[in-house]
Amino acid sequence: MKLPRAIFDAIVRQARDAFPDECCGLLGGRGEEVSECLPVRNAERSPTRFRMEAQDQFRALQALDRAGLEITGIYHSHPRSRCWPSSRDLDGAFAPGTNTPLYPGAVYVIVALDGQGPSEVRGFRLRERQVFEEPLEVVDGHRGSQA
Structure with a gap:
């Protein structure tokens, strides 16, 4: 995934501002190229879990749709925790059952x-409840935007 520096x-910055709670949001773009960052409020306001606030998430999805972009990523923070998807993260990433x-x-x-x-920032893909690390490439010279 190519992530513009901005x-x-x-x-x-959002992760630091939310500390000690988790933050979350959506990334939009095309293919491996990210062009939009859409912060979403964490309805849980918790240091150990996140759940995207429904109205914010809906607005973010509408913004991506209007821009003709796809969801390229989901992001959140792990305050004082390791940089790996937790069992809660996995449960929330899959359709129930x-x-x-x-x-x-x-x-x-x-x-x-x-x-x-930040002590670490990593990307992951999920397939059949298995976690695979996905390289993140932070690229300069791409403007990117934050909605």
């Missing part, structure tokens, strides 16, 4: 924070 910085991802093809980006700032 979008990478916006995700990290199935091995079907809610957002097929999306990269799941996790920002791990240690209290001072």
Whole structure:
């Protein structure tokens, strides 16, 4: 996944601002190219879980649709936790009782924070409840935007 520096910085800033709670949002673009970052409020307001606030999520999905973009990624933070999808993350990523991802093809980006700032940022793909690391390439020279 190619992540413009401006979008990478916006995700990290949102994670820092939400600390000690988790933050979340959607990434939009085409293929491996990310061009939009759409922050979504965490309805849980929790340091150990996230659930996208329904109205925010709906608005973000509408914005992507209007722009003709697809969901390229889902991001959230792990305050004081390792940079790997938790069992809760996996449960929330699949349709209940199935091995079907809610957002097929999306990269799941996790920002791990240690209290001072990001300690690690990694991407993952999910297939049949298995986790595969996906390289993230932060690219300069791409404007990117934050909705």
